[in-house]
Amino acid sequence: MTRTTDVTSPLPADRAVVHEGWIASVAPEDATGLLAEAYGRQTEKLGRVTELTQIGSLYPALVDLRLRLYAVVDDTPSDIPDWGRRAVALLTSVLNGCRFCTVGHVERLGEAGRAELAQAIKTDPLTAASGDDTVDALFAYVRLLVRRPGDVAESDIEALRAAGWDDLAILDVNNITAYYSYINRVASGLGLTREA
């Protein structure tokens, strides 16, 4: 891999203004260089640059590398079904109180044919069940890892194995939950507090 990202060059302040949130950010039409490139990748995929992506734009390298990590998180080849991965992302965001992220994840789980589950997680994240015991075992791990990471024990991993998940799936559910615990705090911590 060639790492060309310049991680030490923040964007000049004169191109950053407050668009949304509590701090200045750079609008897509004002982006240049690495930031424009990162914005372009998201536009290609989604048709637009999300507010969440723009919120870190004072540091183009962070935008670029967060998006690259997101692509890896989204593409980990484990046996967790797509709807289950989307449900884990939603559950994490609801537990973290991130209204901004919750909206998008409700939509994504709905698009996977599980709109009812999405509403159940949004309404009662501590007890919502999917009807699939293997995915519900993931939910139990997620609830603990999000709310009380210091209490996770080897027995919680054994419970995932007992439900049929292999090590790659365990790495995957851990990574999705940890990643959204990161991104939820970027959104909530910088002012993306409305429902997206």
Place this chain on the structure above:
Amino acid sequence: MAWISTISPDEATGRLAEAYEWQSQRLGSPTEFTQLGSLEPEIVHARLTLYKASEVTGSALTARQKNLAGHVTSVVNRTPHCASRSRIKLRELGFGAPLLEAVDALDFSGLAPEEAAVATYAEKLTRDPGAVSLEDIEALRAVGLGDREIVDLNNQVAHLNYTNRVANGLGLLDEVSEDFPAFDTVPA
């Protein structure tokens, strides 16, 4: 020892070996944390490049402020592995034992106002992210932090909330030894 299988440096090939090498150049081997993601080499790649970018943003946030924020995060999340690494850093940055003990107890009264504000934001964003408000940002501005420093601080705390959950969630619970070169974990 982790609760899931990992690939050791001597077994790594291709993309994984390449990513391991970034860290080995300074440390002699990849960290235990890095190896936790090794069943999917792309995860290791993405984590290490983001980690480097997070550590060298170039904002005016001081090393003490930045590492304090990370340490408070790991303390709140009860992540012994990450907290043991940041404790070494804070010691090297001049935190004496009494002050460090107070910070470990989440008592920020002995800190300078700028550091206390940073620690307070870190604790709140970690403990209750949905409750962070504009007033919390204004409190950071009141002690002199600009937007770049706030973005840097937010990323540091948020990113540690990621890595803490990787460590705790996959069984990396042991503390590093007192002579661990904690500043050398950033990939070359």
